[in-house]
Amino acid sequence: MSTYITAGLALAAIGFGGRAILRRSRGLTEMLNKSLPTSGSFTNSKYYKGGFESKMSRREAGLVLGISPSATKTKIKEAHKRIMLLNHPDKGGSPYLAAKINEAKDLLESNRSVK
Structure with a gap:
């Protein structure tokens, strides 16, 4: 009791x-x-603060790879390699992000010539 x-x-x-x-x-x-810091303290951040669009645009592809949408094929390949080394699924990265990175590379490389 x-x-x-x-x-x-x-x-x-x-x-x-x-x-x-x-x-x-x-x-x-x-x-x-x-x-606590306000969200305004991150306004000068170099990282894109937003989700993915339903259909990737050249602008979004450039943001994903961290380059200009009008970058050369060489710069696109270098940026893709650099970001995929950090986000590859075999190294513990997200398969979804890897797919988006590849999609961005393919979109920017289309209609590009080696400069």
């Missing part, structure tokens, strides 16, 4: 503690919002 009383008192203490934390969380939230 004393086990039930102890368990009940423990649950009550947890409940009151949680209630106190929730009441103080408003102040903690405001304090955390002031101390």
Whole structure:
């Protein structure tokens, strides 16, 4: 019987503690919002912040490879090799990202001549 009383008192203490934390969380939230960096601090980042389009455009392909959409075939191959070394599925990368990287390379290489 004393086990039930102890368990009940423990649950009550947890409940009151949680209630106190929730009441103080408003102040903690405001304090955390002031101390954490805002999303505006990442505006000068060199990385593209967005999902993939349903049909890849030349602009998106350039963003995926980190080059200009009008880059030469040599630059496209170099960028593709560099990014695939980091994202290859055999090395622990995502198969989806590898497919997107290959799609970007194929799209940019189409209608390109060696310059």
